[in-house]
Amino acid sequence: MNAVRAELEKLLTLPSLALTLGLTWAVTLLLDALDPPGGSVLPYGQVGFLILGVLATAHEYQGGGQIRTTLLAMPRRYRLVAAKAVALVVLAAPAALLVAGTAGEPDGTLPLVVDALVAAGVGMLVRHPVGAAGAVLIAYEIGLPLIRTRWGEVTGWLPPAGLLIFGVRPWCSRAATGQPDLDSRVFNTRSAGSHPRNTLALAPPRRDSDGTATLARGDP
Amino acid sequence: MVSLLDAELRKLLGLRTAWVGLLVGFLAAPALVFVSAGGTRRAIAEGLYTDSSDLGFQTLGIGVLGAMILGVVTVSSEYTPTGEDAPGARQLTATLAAMPRRARLLTAKGAALTLVVAVQGLVTTVATLALTRLVHGSLVPSPAPGRLAGAVLYWVLIGLLAYALTLIFRNGIVTLTVLVVNSSIVSVSYLLTKVTSAAVYLPDIVGAHLFLNEVGDHDVAPVTAGLVMAAWVAALLALAGWLFGRRDA
Numbered sequence: 492m493n494a495v496r497a498e499l500e501k502l503l504t505l506p507s508l509a510l511t512l513g514l515t516w517a518v519t520l521l522l523d524a525l526d527p528p529g530g531s532v533l534p535y536g537q538v539g540f541l542i543l544g545v546l547a548t549a550h551e552y553q554g555g556g557q558i559r560t561t562l563l564a565m566p567r568r569y570r571l572v573a574a575k576a577v578a579l580v581v582l583a584a585p586a587a588l589l590v591a592g593t594a595g596e597p598d599g600t601l602p603l604v605v606d607a608l609v610a611a612g613v614g615m616l617v618r619h620p621v622g623a624a625g626a627v628l629i630a631y632e633i634g635l636p637l638i639r640t641r642w643g644e645v646t647g648w649l650p651p652a653g654l655l656i657f658g659v660r661p662w663c664s665r666a667a668t669g670q671p672d673l674d675s676r677v678f679n680t681r682s683a684g685s686h687p688r689n690t691l692a693l694a695p696p697r698r699d700s701d702g703t704a705t706l707a708r709g710d711p
Numbered sequence: 712m713v714s715l716l717d718a719e720l721r722k723l724l725g726l727r728t729a730w731v732g733l734l735v736g737f738l739a740a741p742a743l744v745f746v747s748a749g750g751t752r753r754a755i756a757e758g759l760y761t762d763s764s765d766l767g768f769q770t771l772g773i774g775v776l777g778a779m780i781l782g783v784v785t786v787s788s789e790y791t792p793t794g795e796d797a798p799g800a801r802q803l804t805a806t807l808a809a810m811p812r813r814a815r816l817l818t819a820k821g822a823a824l825t826l827v828v829a830v831q832g833l834v835t836t837v838a839t840l841a842l843t844r845l846v847h848g849s850l851v852p853s854p855a856p857g858r859l860a861g862a863v864l865y866w867v868l869i870g871l872l873a874y875a876l877t878l879i880f881r882n883g884i885v886t887l888t889v890l891v892v893n894s895s896i897v898s899v900s901y902l903l904t905k906v907t908s909a910a911v912y913l914p915d916i917v918g919a920h921l922f923l924n925e926v927g928d929h930d931v932a933p934v935t936a937g938l939v940m941a942a943w944v945a946a947l948l949a950l951a952g953w954l955f956g957r958r959d960a
Contacts, residue, residue, distance in 0.1 A: 518899075527902045534897040542888060554792025554799075621787055621883035622728060628888060629776065632895030637743075 494565055498578035507546050512586050515539025519593045533599045536590040540583065540603045541627050544610025547579050549620040572615070576608060583607040606631075715810060715819035716826075719785075722806075723823055728784040736777020736831045740839045743770045748846045755850055764852045767843030768922045771862055772894065774835045778828045778866050779890045782873025785824050787883030813956050817878075821948070824874055825867055832866030861921035861933055871944050872914060878951035890915075904929070914943035 502508055515536050522532040551558040565571045587603035610627045617623035723729050747770070755763060789803040810816045840854045869890075876886040893900050893915050903910035911917060911929045919926045920936035931939075 522899075522902065525903075525906050527905050535892075535899065535902075538888065538892050538897065542884065546884075621783070621791075621887065622731075624884045625780065625887050625891065628891040628895075632892060632897060633773065633776070636896050637746075 494570060494574035495577045495581075497564070498571075498574045499581055502547055502578055502582050505546070505550060507550065508543060508582075511539055511543050511546060515543070516586075516590055516593065519590050523594055531594065531596060531599075533591060533594040533596050533603075536594060536599075537603060537606055538628065538632070539590070540587065540607045541610040541631060542624060543583060543586075544579065544607035544612075545614040545620060545623045545627055547582075547607070547614065548575060548611045549614035549618065549623050552618040553620060575611065575615075579607060579611055580604060712815070712819065715815060716822055718809075719819045719823035720826065722788075723781070723785050723827060726784055726788050728788070729781055732777045732780030732784060733827075733831060734777075735780060736774050736828075737835055737838075739776065740770050740772075740774030740835055741842050743773055744839060744842045744846055751847065752850075755847075763850060764854070764858075765923050765925055766847065766851050767840040767854060768858065768862060770839055770843065771836060771866075771922070772919075774839070775866060775869050775894065776891065777831060777835075778870035779873045779887070779894070781828055781831070782824060782870040783877050783883045783886050783890075785820060786874060786877040786881075787886075790881050790883075814952065817952055817955060821871065821874060824870055828870035829863060829867050832863040836862045836866070857933070858922045861937065864937060865918045865921045865940070868918060868940050868944050869915070871948065875944065875947035875951040878955055879947070912939055914940050917943075 515538075518539070519532055519536045522535055551561060561571065562568070565574070583604045584600070587600045587607075588597065591597050591599040591603060610623075613627050614620070614623040617626060744767070751766065789806060790801055793800045793802055793805075806816065807813070810819070836859055840859065843851055844853065873886055873890055876889065877883060880886055892898065898915075900910060900913045900916050903913065904916060908929060911931065916926070917931055917936045918940040920931040921933050921940070
């Protein structure tokens with residue numbers, strides 16, 4: 492319990508985390524106010540929660556080697572990891588509810604918290620804030636949609652997220668949450684426009700197994 | 712100046728993270744040609760492509776990530792603490808001790824980056840287009856040299872854009888987030904083009920007109936696109952240079 496409190500205090504007092512959450516909320520609010528055609532603004536908030544997760548663990552490995560002090564105080568490593576996860580959930584859950592509520596989709600709260608946890612796991616594995624942020628963002632925003640369009644059948648076979656969250660690669664656990672999640676939602680809704688430039692990186696259109704058209708770019 | 716360039720090139724190519732950028736840039740786009748070959752063929756058969764000459768060029772979008780990573784790490788590495796025991800000591804201190812003239816330092820750094828990114832862009836573009844021809848054969852018309860040059864120019868400009876932004880923010884995470892998100896399906900720039908047509912002239916959106924025929928709902932001539940994007944990059948570089956000259960190291 493002390494461990495969780497200590498970790499939570501660290502998270503609450505880090506300026507970069509407060510800044511990330513503030514910006515996430517501001518961007519969601521702003522985009523929601525613009526009311527863009529093509530659906531949800533929650534995927535933009537998702538980016539913020541990924542960065543939040545990465546920073547929550549990777550900040551220990553920034554200059555100064557905070558992790559050494561932390562491990563001196565809490566030498567039991569598994570307990571430390573568990574405390575970090577709990578503290579992150581305590582911080583991220585209300586923030587996620589706020590952001591998801593702002594976007595008008597309170598259902599999106601849980602996926603956002605899971606995203607933050609997965610990103611935290613990657614931050615812990617990579618131990619390099621910039622590297623971890625790059626890896627998570629590229630995996631989530633470019634790799635995952637690519638995998639989803641190419642091998643939509645595979646995602647159902649990936650292991651459940653909750654059990655392996657700190658061990659597996661992010662896209663596996665993310666895809667395994669099973670819900671019609673943000674990525675596929677945004678993919679279906681936003682691809683309805685004609686040829687978005689931002690799908691440059693994506694694979695060409697194909698039909699999903701259930702017959703719904705998943706177009707990476709313009710409808711004919 | 713040559714020795715400055717040499718020093719900066721060695722520093723850049725000595726970074727592990729830069730090699731990640733190099734490999735992503737070199738491999739991602741050609742790999743995507745193979746991975747998406749089947750889907751692309753189906754899409755052509757179904758008539759989803761109105762302009763098949765865009766085919767190879769569209770794949771390049773994922774490779775530009777390499778240029779972004781290179782542009783970011785060439786600056787962010789200078790601001791990373793050199794050792795765990797000395798969090799205040801950064802590479803930049805040593806760099807500036809060796810090259811006190813800041814404008815020259817920035818020029819050398821930018822030139823080194825441009826050189827690496829241009830070679831990467833050229834090799835990857837040629838390889839990707841050749842592979843597309845190999846995989847799809849006569850379905851794809853042979854690429855015009857002008858568009859090839861446009862793609863390489865886009866590659867270099869994106870690298871310099873990342874370079875300028877990282878100099879302004881002095882933080883790799885911010886720049887990487889902005890750029891990666893904007894080149895993905897949840898691009899804020901693209902969303903803005905749906906709200907106002909002025910957003911078509913944002914640097915990362917307008918740049919794509921350099922080598923793609925179909926981008927979004929709006930049409931911009933390649934030369935205009937190149938000029939607008941170059942103007943953005945030049946303005947941001949000027950701001951970055953001014954800030955770098957005035958800030959504490």
